[in-house]
Amino acid sequence: MTMTSPTQAPQALPPKPERRTPQRRSRFRMGAGQQMKGGPFAYAALIVVGIGSLLPLYWTLVAASRTQDEVLASTPPFLPGGRLFDNLRTAWEQANLGKAIVNSIVVSASITAATLFFCTLAGYAFAKMRFRGRGWLMTAVIATLTIPPQLSVVPLFMMMSDLGWGGQLESVIFPTLVSAFGVFFMRQYLIEALPYELIEAAKIDGANNLRIVVSVVLPVARPAMMVLGMLTFVQAWNDFFWPYLALNQQNPTLQVALGQLSASYTPDQSIVMAGALISTLPLLVVFVLFGKKIVGGIMSGAVKG
Amino acid sequence: MATSTSTRDAYAPPPGDPQREQRAARRQLWRSRLWRFDDKASPYAYIAPFFLVFAAFGLYPLIYTGWIALHRVEMTGLDRMEWVGWGNFDRILHDSEFWTAVSNTFLIGVISTVPQLLVALGLAHLLNYRLRASTFWRTIILTPYATSVASAALVFALVFRADGGLLNWALHFVGFGDTNWANGHWTSKIAISVIVIWRWTGYNALIYLAAMQAVPNDLYEAASLDGASRWQQFRKVTIPSLRPTILFTIVISTIGSMQLFGEPLLLEGGALGATGGNENQYETLSVYLYNYGWNLGHLGPAAAVAWAMLALLLIIAAVNWLIGRFTRTSAA
Numbered sequence: 001m002t003m004t005s006p007t008q009a010p011q012a013l014p015p016k017p018e019r020r021t022p023q024r025r026s027r028f029r030m031g032a033g034q035q036m037k038g039g040p041f042a043y044a045a046l047i048v049v050g051i052g053s054l055l056p057l058y059w060t061l062v063a064a065s066r067t068q069d070e071v072l073a074s075t076p077p078f079l080p081g082g083r084l085f086d087n088l089r090t091a092w093e094q095a096n097l098g099k100a101i102v103n104s105i106v107v108s109a110s111i112t113a114a115t116l117f118f119c120t121l122a123g124y125a126f127a128k129m130r131f132r133g134r135g136w137l138m139t140a141v142i143a144t145l146t147i148p149p150q151l152s153v154v155p156l157f158m159m160m161s162d163l164g165w166g167g168q169l170e171s172v173i174f175p176t177l178v179s180a181f182g183v184f185f186m187r188q189y190l191i192e193a194l195p196y197e198l199i200e201a202a203k204i205d206g207a208n209n210l211r212i213v214v215s216v217v218l219p220v221a222r223p224a225m226m227v228l229g230m231l232t233f234v235q236a237w238n239d240f241f242w243p244y245l246a247l248n249q250q251n252p253t254l255q256v257a258l259g260q261l262s263a264s265y266t267p268d269q270s271i272v273m274a275g276a277l278i279s280t281l282p283l284l285v286v287f288v289l290f291g292k293k294i295v296g297g298i299m300s301g302a303v304k305g
Numbered sequence: 306m307a308t309s310t311s312t313r314d315a316y317a318p319p320p321g322d323p324q325r326e327q328r329a330a331r332r333q334l335w336r337s338r339l340w341r342f343d344d345k346a347s348p349y350a351y352i353a354p355f356f357l358v359f360a361a362f363g364l365y366p367l368i369y370t371g372w373i374a375l376h377r378v379e380m381t382g383l384d385r386m387e388w389v390g391w392g393n394f395d396r397i398l399h400d401s402e403f404w405t406a407v408s409n410t411f412l413i414g415v416i417s418t419v420p421q422l423l424v425a426l427g428l429a430h431l432l433n434y435r436l437r438a439s440t441f442w443r444t445i446i447l448t449p450y451a452t453s454v455a456s457a458a459l460v461f462a463l464v465f466r467a468d469g470g471l472l473n474w475a476l477h478f479v480g481f482g483d484t485n486w487a488n489g490h491w492t493s494k495i496a497i498s499v500i501v502i503w504r505w506t507g508y509n510a511l512i513y514l515a516a517m518q519a520v521p522n523d524l525y526e527a528a529s530l531d532g533a534s535r536w537q538q539f540r541k542v543t544i545p546s547l548r549p550t551i552l553f554t555i556v557i558s559t560i561g562s563m564q565l566f567g568e569p570l571l572l573e574g575g576a577l578g579a580t581g582g583n584e585n586q587y588e589t590l591s592v593y594l595y596n597y598g599w600n601l602g603h604l605g606p607a608a609a610v611a612w613a614m615l616a617l618l619l620i621i622a623a624v625n626w627l628i629g630r631f632t633r634t635s636a637a
Contacts, residue, residue, distance in 0.1 A: 034622050045431055050445045059471065060460045074471025105328040119356040125351035125520050131417035137352065144359055146556070148564045152366030154373055154598060158383050159366065161582040162437040175362035178355040200489065208340070209347040238453035240567040241591065245599055258455040259567070260543060262462075262574040269463055291444030298447070298508065299515035 053217035060280065063273035064088075070116040071270055087274035091261070095275055097248070102277075107172050107243075107253055115232045116225050122178070123186025125218045126192060138187070144180045147243055157245060171246045172253065176236065182228055188223035189300070190217070227297030230290055233285055246255040252277045346382075373608040378604030385452065390408050393609040396576035403610070405585045406593040407617070412590065414562030417498035422554055423504050426547075429513035430539070446507030451605075454567035457504055465496045487573050491620055493587040500568045507559070509554050516550040517543060552629075559621060563614065 063071045065084035070077050073263065091097055125131070126138050137227045160171035218225075230242045248258050258275050261267060287294065374394065377387040397403045433444060449457070464471045465486040473482045486492045520543065528538045544551075569587045570578040579600050581588020588596075590610065598607030 003562035038436045042434050046442050053446050053449050075552050098383045121351035122355050123349040131348040131416040150612045155366040161383050178358045201382050209343050240454045255453050262571055272459055276459050280452050280456045287451050292440045292454045295443045298511050
């Protein structure tokens with residue numbers, strides 16, 4: 001990662017080097033894959049891994065568009081059939097999917113909005129502000145990542161019923177309003193992307209801290225906020241353990257509805273797969289559109305551990 | 306801020322009316338105090354939301370779990386707590402199913418983490434070559450990460466099915482077509498590990514790749530000048546540079562495998578899923594906790610399980626730390 005030039009206008013996005021530019025080819029043999037062209041073996045291996053990655057998703061589509069008998073036949077079908085919409089309709093009626101989709105959107109969107117807002121503020125404070133206890137408070141934030149949710153679900157469930165949120169979406173939304181990963185991610189990004197000079201300049205112009213956040217920090221942080229937003233949305237959308245304990249059949253998220261559908265007495269596998277397809281499709285679309293950004297985000301946020 | 310001027314520097318007003326001067330000075334003082342307060346308090350205000358949410362929904366429940374574990378609480382009457390002391394812990398520690406769940410969690414953790422990280426390392430190495438459409442490959446291997454636990458578990462349940470499963474169909478060409486994957490002690494654990502490996506390998510590979518690209522090229526040049534082969538460079542340059550990253554992924558994967566819930570619950574679904582198979586052969590600690598608290602409705606023992614999990618995590622952390630210390634001293 002390079003430092004951005006300090007003379008940048010606040011509106012300009014700092015250039016994020018996507019890939020390190022290949023340095024001068026040395027006369028000596030480079031090693032260990034650095035700058036080496038991938039040979040046919042590399043491509044063959046990647047194709048195998050790629051097929052392995054996509055095959056289960058393809059099988060979801062095939063199973064969702066056939067009858068159960070076809071799916072479980074002694075020779076499985078290899079191409080999607082034509083029953084997708086019938087299966088979806090059945091799943092819709094059996095598993096309360098319409099409500100589940102709305103619920104999932106509400107939960108994921110509110111968690112994402114809150115996470116972006118709070119994590120950007122906290123990340124900015126940890127990256128660029130001096131205050132007493134900054135070091136160990138950041139350590140405390142990272143330490144919370146190591147606590148599995150399992151340890152607190154029992155009292156959480158009792159608390160939620162005390163608060164009158166038993167089985168309500170609030171019980172899933174509130175515990176995940178801010179994420180430690182998000183704070184860390186924004187901090188890492190802002191340390192490099194936000195020059196002190198910009199903040200100083202704004203201060204000399206008489207901006208107070210809130211003003212600085214709105215007109216200096218947010219514009220600079222926007223690319224990282226987009227990536228964090230997508231990662232948070234994916235995670236909230238896919239979350240299973242706590243929602244499955246907190247929500248009930250009448251008011252499920254999509255994942256909970258899927259779990260309940262498969263836990264029913266004799267689930268029709270093709271109907272279950274139709275539900276799984278609905279739950280996976282939106283995220284696949286996001287991945288096709290923004291895959292590059294998400295990959296970049298994971299790679300930039302993960303290293304430096 | 307309701308200040309009318311937009312500069313922070315004190316400016317001298319033209320001399321004149323002493324009263325006005327005083328007022329101006331007072332205003333100036335007040336304003337600079339506000340500024341100072343703004344500077345001092347703002348950072349705390351910005352980080353407060355995280356700590357407030359964590360205190361309310363993370364730390365407090367964590368401690369409260371220990372209190373509940375000493376009581377009898379039933380799902381049917383959440384507000385009635387009856388003191389039982391160590392009774393819940395007694396009950397759990399004498400339950401053979403609990404120990405099965407502990408060993409299952411541990412075994413599944415090992416057979417899902419080790420291959421996953423090794424494959425991820427190799428995959429990162431491949432992706433580190435100069436490739437055509439490198440972003441395309443990276444996106445492809447990350448797609449399983451975008452698939453939810455529930456969807457992944459359900460489609461793999463179809464793959465591993467005994468009758469009409471995809472895998473058994475593929476294996477019947479080589480004469481192994483009648484494995485009942487979910488029933489066997491090892492096969493069921495392997496099935497669950499495959500789901501975990503499928504979902505997380507690509508993600509870890511990208512983390513390794515990022516670390517590999519941060520290794521300075523001079524190191525490789527120096528190594529090749531010294532006559533190191535490709536494999537030696539990988540072992541002596543790449544792996545040592547990745548050490549902190551590898552440690553990080555080990556920690557994250559360990560914590561993740563402690564939490565396995567959706568995969569075992571949905572592998573067979575229904576009543577079998579809630580008890581982790583007909584002989585609890587793939588029951589993990591999370592499933593055990595869920596079964597006690599939400600299926601049988603006894604929250605006291607469920608809370609005791611949570612504390613047992615905390616104890617296990619601390620033991621793992623201590624062992625990790627000891628191993629780390631040992632390897633560091635032996636390396637030195």
